[in-house]
Amino acid sequence: MHASFSKDAYAPDNLIAGNADLLISRKVTIPSGQTNLKRGALMGKITSGGKYVLSLSAATDGSQTPDAVLAHDVGTTTADTEALIYVRGDFQSAAITFGAAHTAASVREGLRAKGINLIDTFGA
Helix, strand or coil: CCCCCCCCCCCCCCCECCCHHHCEEEEEEECCCCCCECCCEEEEECCCCCCEEECCCCCCCCCCCEEEEECCCECCCCCCEEEEEEEEEEEEHHHCECCCCCCHHHHHHHHHCCCEEEECCCCC
């Protein structure tokens, strides 16, 4: 069986900056209350319980340290939701959703140590 795409149905978001074969993803839990997270959101892991939320610099629960990139849109309003995150790969920094007080410059080195590279595209 082959997948097909019509030109009207496929809209690339340019999140992936490198070889997609090198991406590593895994399933995690997003807690209720994390509404309307978009593909490319920079996620942090809550130390107690291990759930993932949008990484905010001012958080004090462990999630202030960016740890992964959300692989698809998630809308969790009333219940925890399973989602895929990327834990390794090359990503366009312009396609990343940063939580409050995070920027590509402030998280780049920490993410690189985890195998996540933020790439700036020039002239795009």
